[in-house]
Amino acid sequence: MTTLTDPPRAGFRLYLLFNDTRYRSLTFQAIALMLLIFAFAYLGSNLFRNLTAAGLNISYDFLGSSAGYDINQRLIEYDSQSTNARAAVVGILNTLLVAFLACVTATIFGVIAGVLRLSNNWLVSKLMAFYVEIFRNIPVLIWIIIIFTIMTAVLPGPNKFRGDSATASMVLDMFAFTNRGIYVPAPTWGAGSSILVLTFIASIAGIFAYRRYTTKLLYDTGRLLPVFWPSIALLLMPTILMYFVLGRPVGLDLPELRGFNFQGGLKIGGPLIALWFALSVYTGAFIAENVRAGIQSVSKGQTEAALALGLRPGRVMNLVVLPQALRVIIPPLISQFLNITKNSSLAIAVGYADVTATLGGITLNQTGRAIECVVLLMLFYLTISLSISAIMNVYNNSVKLKER
Amino acid sequence: MSNFQTNPVAFVREGMIPSAPPPYTAGGPIKWLRENLFATPANALLTIVAAYVIYLVLASTLPWVLNGVWTANSLAECREILNGTSGACLAVLTERWPQLLFGFKYPSDQYWRPALAFALLFVAVAPVLFFDLPRKLLTITALYPFVAFWLIWGGTILAPILALVGCVGGYLVYQRFVKGSFAIGFFGGIAAAFVIWMVGGALIPDGASENSILTAIPSRDLGGFMLNMMLGVTCVSLSIPIGIALALGRQSRLPLIKIICVVFIEFIRGVPLITLLFVANVMLAYFFPPNSSVDLFLRVVIMITMFSAAYIAEVIRGGLAALPTGQYEAANSLGLDYAQAMRLIILPQALKISIPGIVNVAVGLFKDTTLVSVISMFDLLGMIRGPILASTEWNGVYWELLGFAALLFFVVCYGISQYSQWLERRLATGHR
Numbered sequence: 001m002t003t004l005t006d007p008p009r010a011g012f013r014l015y016l017l018f019n020d021t022r023y024r025s026l027t028f029q030a031i032a033l034m035l036l037i038f039a040f041a042y043l044g045s046n047l048f049r050n051l052t053a054a055g056l057n058i059s060y061d062f063l064g065s066s067a068g069y070d071i072n073q074r075l076i077e078y079d080s081q082s083t084n085a086r087a088a089v090v091g092i093l094n095t096l097l098v099a100f101l102a103c104v105t106a107t108i109f110g111v112i113a114g115v116l117r118l119s120n121n122w123l124v125s126k127l128m129a130f131y132v133e134i135f136r137n138i139p140v141l142i143w144i145i146i147i148f149t150i151m152t153a154v155l156p157g158p159n160k161f162r163g164d165s166a167t168a169s170m171v172l173d174m175f176a177f178t179n180r181g182i183y184v185p186a187p188t189w190g191a192g193s194s195i196l197v198l199t200f201i202a203s204i205a206g207i208f209a210y211r212r213y214t215t216k217l218l219y220d221t222g223r224l225l226p227v228f229w230p231s232i233a234l235l236l237m238p239t240i241l242m243y244f245v246l247g248r249p250v251g252l253d254l255p256e257l258r259g260f261n262f263q264g265g266l267k268i269g270g271p272l273i274a275l276w277f278a279l280s281v282y283t284g285a286f287i288a289e290n291v292r293a294g295i296q297s298v299s300k301g302q303t304e305a306a307l308a309l310g311l312r313p314g315r316v317m318n319l320v321v322l323p324q325a326l327r328v329i330i331p332p333l334i335s336q337f338l339n340i341t342k343n344s345s346l347a348i349a350v351g352y353a354d355v356t357a358t359l360g361g362i363t364l365n366q367t368g369r370a371i372e373c374v375v376l377l378m379l380f381y382l383t384i385s386l387s388i389s390a391i392m393n394v395y396n397n398s399v400k401l402k403e404r
Numbered sequence: 405m406s407n408f409q410t411n412p413v414a415f416v417r418e419g420m421i422p423s424a425p426p427p428y429t430a431g432g433p434i435k436w437l438r439e440n441l442f443a444t445p446a447n448a449l450l451t452i453v454a455a456y457v458i459y460l461v462l463a464s465t466l467p468w469v470l471n472g473v474w475t476a477n478s479l480a481e482c483r484e485i486l487n488g489t490s491g492a493c494l495a496v497l498t499e500r501w502p503q504l505l506f507g508f509k510y511p512s513d514q515y516w517r518p519a520l521a522f523a524l525l526f527v528a529v530a531p532v533l534f535f536d537l538p539r540k541l542l543t544i545t546a547l548y549p550f551v552a553f554w555l556i557w558g559g560t561i562l563a564p565i566l567a568l569v570g571c572v573g574g575y576l577v578y579q580r581f582v583k584g585s586f587a588i589g590f591f592g593g594i595a596a597a598f599v600i601w602m603v604g605g606a607l608i609p610d611g612a613s614e615n616s617i618l619t620a621i622p623s624r625d626l627g628g629f630m631l632n633m634m635l636g637v638t639c640v641s642l643s644i645p646i647g648i649a650l651a652l653g654r655q656s657r658l659p660l661i662k663i664i665c666v667v668f669i670e671f672i673r674g675v676p677l678i679t680l681l682f683v684a685n686v687m688l689a690y691f692f693p694p695n696s697s698v699d700l701f702l703r704v705v706i707m708i709t710m711f712s713a714a715y716i717a718e719v720i721r722g723g724l725a726a727l728p729t730g731q732y733e734a735a736n737s738l739g740l741d742y743a744q745a746m747r748l749i750i751l752p753q754a755l756k757i758s759i760p761g762i763v764n765v766a767v768g769l770f771k772d773t774t775l776v777s778v779i780s781m782f783d784l785l786g787m788i789r790g791p792i793l794a795s796t797e798w799n800g801v802y803w804e805l806l807g808f809a810a811l812l813f814f815v816v817c818y819g820i821s822q823y824s825q826w827l828e829r830r831l832a833t834g835h836r
Contacts, residue, residue, distance in 0.1 A: 029660040036664065043691045050690045121447050122440035123454045137817035138810045139771035141778075141785060146810070149802045342676035349778055360682055370686035377682070378675045385674035 062367040063088070069362050071353045073269050084363050091358035092380060098275050098354065099341040105280035106340060107333070110287025117292050128288065135285035141346055143282050148274035148350040155179045158261050176255050176262055182273060183255035186266035190249040199242045207234045271352035275344065283340050287333060294329035295321070327399045334392045341384055355380060468492050472804075478797035496801045497808055500792055504808070507627015507782050508791050514558075514619065518630050521555040524548060525637065533823065556626070556634070558618035562608050570600040586743030623701035627782035629812060635783075636770040639708040644762070646709065647716030648755075652746065654721055665717070672714035677772050680707040685779040704776055712769045719761035723754035756831050763824035767817045774813075784809050 017027040051057060063085040070080050075093045078086055117128035135143070158178050161169065170176045176183040214225045243250070255265030298321050306320040307313075347354040348361055356377060364373040428434060442448040471491030475498065476482040482493035497504070506515055528548035531541035550564040574597030582589030626634065653665035672680070684703040692698050727750060735745035777786030788805045792798050798805075 025658050029658050032658075032661055032664065046693050047690050049694050050692075053694055116450075119447075119450070120440065120443055121450050121454075123458075124450050127454050127458065133818060134814065137767070137771075137814045137821070139774040139785075139813055141774045142806060142810050142813065145785070145789070146806050149806065153800075153802055345676040345678045346775070346778075348678070356676075356678060360679065364682075364686070370682075371690065374679060374682050374687050377679050381676055381679060382671065382674040386670070389670075 056368075058371060059369075060372055062363070062369050062372070065367075067363065068366065071358065073272055073353050084359075084367070087363060088355060088359040088376070091353055091355035094352065095341070095344050095347075095354040095356075098272060098279070098347065098352065099337075099344050101276050102279035102283065102340045102344065103337045105276070106283040106287055106336070109280055109284030110333075110336075111291055113284060113288035114291025114295070117288060118295060132285045132288050135282050136289075140278060140282045140343055141349060144274055144278040144346055144350055147278045148270065151181075151270035151274050152179050158257065161257050161262075170255075174252075174254055176257075176265075178262065179270070180261065181267045181269040183262045183265045183267055185252040185254050186264070188251045188253050190251065192246040192249040195246060196239065196242055196249055200239045203234050203238045206238075207231050210234060269352070271347065271350040274350050275347050275352050279340050279343055283336050283343075286339075287336050290329055290332040290336070294325040297328045298324045330399075331392060331396060334388060334395070338385055338388050341388075342381065345381075469494075474498055479799065479801055492804050493801050494804055496792070496798050496804055500798070503628060503787055503792065504784060505628045506630050507625065507787060509625035509627060509782075510621065510630075511619070511625075514621065517555045517558070517618065521552040522630070522633065524551065524555075525633075533827075554618065556630075557621055557623070558616065559620035560608065560616045561618075566601065566604040566608065569604065570597040573597060573600045586741075586747070623699045626701065628787050629784040631776070631781065631783040632770070632773045635705065635708060635773040635776065636766075638705055639712055639773075640766045640769055642705075642709045643711075643713035643716050646713035647720055648751070650713060650717035651720035651724060654717065655724055669714045669717050672711055673718070677708070677711055678775055678778060680711055681775060681779050683707055700779075700781065704779075704781065708769070708773070711772075712765060715765045715768075716762055719758045719765060720754060722761065723756075723758035724750065726757050727753055759831065760824055760828055763820060763827075767820050770817060770820075771813060784812065 017023050064083055066081050067084045067087040068080055069087070071078055071087065071090050073094055074090045075097060076086075076090060078090050113128045113131055117125050117132065119125050119128075155177050156179065158176075158180060161176065161178070174185050210230060211227060214227055217223055217225060253264050255262045255267075257263075302320055302324065303316055306316040311319065344354055345356040348357045351357070359373055359380075360377045364370055367373075425431075429438065441451045468490055469492050471486070471489060472494040473482050473485050473491060474494050476485060476493065476495035477499065479493060479496075482495055486493075502512060502515055506518055510518070525548070527541075528545045531537045531539070531545055547568070550568045553567075554561060554564040574593040577596040578589045578593030580589070581592050650665050650669060653661050654669065656662050656665070681704065684707040685700065688703045688707070689698065731749060731753065732745070735749040740748065774783060774785045776783050777789060780786070782790055788809060792805060793801070
């Protein structure tokens, strides 16, 4: 008769490190750690030797010194005497500006194209399929350059607007499309305009309150109040009334041809337009596919069930289809926004002063601080990406199907 | 009743009447038009707007293209031939054709080499893409990288042969030891290949590339669409194995390995490709040993490969996560170890699920190879924006050149995505 005893405690053997599951994972991790340290040490020593050989060092002092170059497109005060750090901030703001604009328009293009691609209309759906395929299969850099070429080579110069034999004219006397950029009317804020803005914000808050009230009324009593027209009225009426009561505080500064160029109004530079529009149509094609997939992912039974309950088609869309489709659409939509932000770095190809062009372009070339500039540039993009991913994770968790 | 008897009906139909044809509006093209184009007034309006848009686009481009001039030596000559009428100056494509394809520095008497490499690419890729072809053709695929390298760069034939011998040696070692343990076979194979390359590299005489059959051509002379193709093919094929390793590492239970993979993937995916190209251009050289000259092409290949490997890793991770846990448990219960389970059970299924995603990454990467024009490499777009548009003959021929580049990329990318859809249907053998 045998009794169960502890296995003989054999002495530690070297091969146990590889064959015994107790040690194996530690062994592999130790090897990986050693390889990692070795790789970093090797690269670091190479870097150090190369830098000493070239007489360089790593230092971020250049950020405080004067940049010495001008930036056309800027959102904050900047001149060539400003520091490199301020030039980088101007670039960051420009990146965020074009990314924000492109995100908004790309979403509009994408939703329209995605919905129309599912249209019953054969011609329209084929046209939208064509749009999606054309833009998805051609590099965005080519689109940026094509639109930039339209801006600079096709649009007329300001001198074509002058004189009796003018070959070009302003659209509605408000917009001028020239090869130096697009001039649009700029609002001028007179006395009392802050009250006007406050009124507008208050009326938007009013709409939300009204909508909440109608929902509550519906749930409590079953009475259904109209929502759409009262909302429109709430949005516009107080502001328009206030506008006249205050004596028209907000005016428009129209662009006007004076001398060799347009004066007044707001100038949107050609590079910004090219980048904005190209990123919008390019990413719009991707968003269109996401939107289409999202709508198609809602099973037909859902629509039919909602109709069988007696909901009107508009309510079926709002209450049943859209909430389910949005859960599918929004995560890829946010990663498309991330792509727009990253692709906006192509600004350097058309001379738009985004952060890649200022910090990674001119500052890098003037100061020769390649490593520092590229590291800062990567840190900026990394921060943006990681924060957007964090937002996306929060959203994904909040809309996750609650399953048992 | 009796009335019925006395006045019999005059006529009783005994056969069925053949069904009448439907009203002409309920069939044929008219029905199709009504249902698909003019179902409702709003729909009809959409149709008219769409048709008008199509008309506008065609009316402005078609005559321009059809009226194009194919033979001229400069834009001025082109305009003379057109004589004021609207037309494309397509002569720039015929005159600059070799430059668009091969760049402006590649010796023109050697154009047959990249052209041959390009033709062989199809032969090499065919057995990978189409499973019905005999498996023996994969030998050609395995030999292709060395042949293509020799064809494009030229120089001594000893270099590609040495590389090939190293790979074969590594494979033999792998074959010998894989029965015992996958890890020993795998790392032993890599070590063997490195030893062969080290020893062989010392044996190749210094002046070997001077008098070789094919003239040596430095990387900086490569250009044009060839550069896009080379970057695309090389980086995608290199990044698939790296991507698989990263994806497995990210799923690993070993915390250190997992952290390394996660940091690498998230870092690469968080920055734009252009900053990685900046790294390749201005920064990477500092990390190589002093006095070693790693040319720009290789540095760019390294960075783009890292870039696409991170994206492919995420795609494959999706495939791994999509597999039911039962597959992992079944592999474990059969007594397979980690390497066997992955090679025989998990990866074949996970890769099949990931194919559409991998193709998407490949298409995106191929499009992104145009970005190298920003760091002054003369790829197709770099050629167009640099030497061709800047030349006195062709200054101002924007649309023909940009349209050509767009068309070329469209054909390749659309072709790849169509292939991926075909493959998806082909591989749809799972449960329905």
